[in-house]
Amino acid sequence: MTSGRRSVRLPAPSDLHAEPPLGPLLLLDLAAAVAGNALRAHHVAIQGDLFLDETDEVTAARVLAHACDQLGQILHQYRRRVLARLAEQRLADPF
Numbered sequence: 881m882t883s884g885r886r887s888v889r890l891p892a893p894s895d896l897h898a899e900p901p902l903g904p905l906l907l908l909d910l911a912a913a914v915a916g917n918a919l920r921a922h923h924v925a926i927q928g929d930l931f932l933d934e935t936d937e938v939t940a941a942r943v944l945a946h947a948c949d950q951l952g953q954i955l956h957q958y959r960r961r962v963l964a965r966l967a968e969q970r971l972a973d974p975f
Contacts, residue, residue: 886913891963898969899962909955916948 888910891902919941920927925934926942934942 895963895966898966902959902962905955905959909952909959912948912951912955916945916952919945919948 888906891899891906896903923938923941923945925931925938926945930939930942
């Protein structure tokens with residue numbers, strides 16, 4: 881489950897110039913976090929254990945909220961790797 885507060889590092893203009901997808905991917909990450917939290921707020925039952933008598937809607941919300949969390953983790957890892965590569969490139973060629 882994600883918390884209600886997040887620190888977001890906005891890509892620098894030079895990072896966006898070198899890797900334009902960083903901007904939309906950041907928006908996708910934020911949208912996934914908001915969607916997951918909204919699903920948890922609307923379907924409070926998905927924050928606990930799975931129940932056998934759960935409705936299909938609640939089960940779908942549980943799966944979707946989990947997918948939002950996974951997407952956020954994948955996007956974070958991708959951004960971290962891209963930014964590390966860009967930093968290495970800048971050190972190798974400072975001009």
